[in-house]
Amino acid sequence: MQQQGVECDFTGSDSWVILSPIEQSIKRKIEAVGVPLKDWDIQINYGIKTGYNDAFIISTEKRNEILANCKDADERKRTEELIRPILRGRDIKRYGYEWANLYLIATFPSRHYNIEEYPAVKRYLLSFGKERLEQTGKTYTINGEKIKARKKTNNKWFETQDSISYWEDFFKPKLFYADITQQLNFCICKDVMFCNNTTYFIASENELLLDYIQKYLNSPLIDWYYRTLSVQLGEKAVRMFSMYVLEIPIPPISKSDIYKSYGLSPSEVSFIENREG
16 A cells, blocks of 8 residues: 655666655755756865875974975975865865864975975975885885885876875865765865865855855755765765765855745745755
8 A cells, every 4th residue: 555655767877766746745845956067167186195194294293393494494494385284074064164274294295395404304204204205005014013015006106196286276166075074064174275085175266155055055955955866874964976975066245045945835844954964
């Protein structure tokens, strides 16, 4: 005996999702009005994978120690420009972030740094052992202990694992967000700030555009909508895969509130506002 039923259209190429009639109506309205993020003037990049965070992500105290070991003002200036503040996924909140006073030694292969110009950094990195930092994938036995090098790449021992050809985007206005989250949390950052590989960021030269997009991405409506697209982990968490984030429909720029922008009815607004978060 059928007690409840709902018709869902599974004829398209999109992934299947079972929605109630009111949910189907909301989803249709969002997609009819909004323009997918991929069609806006933005670029999504992933955070930095060092291959060995223990060496490349350092505390403020360690940064100060490295700078104090520079032989002159010129080396100190170069080194300060190499070591940049970094965020992790756990540091990102809705509309803001809590920086944990961590820094990245940003020796990106795409920048072709000469480590001999950074002797204080070189000494620090070598304290971990060159075998551990080299990118060969080899295993060594040193003083009876097995040491596993980073995975095999063409990069040098002092460089990060990822090439990071998009390094200039870290100097642009950005929207940071974590790769796994209980709710959609986006925060704008207009300062120079890097992020690790538990984080993504949306970069654009247009600060006003990022402010506008952030308002929608942090809304309960888009939090609900994204869960109709992406992979859910457990009861609440979702993965923020770029292929899905880029499909989020944002309405053309206007001064309307979020629900009016998509043309939602009072009952549809109530459904979103009163759903279990």
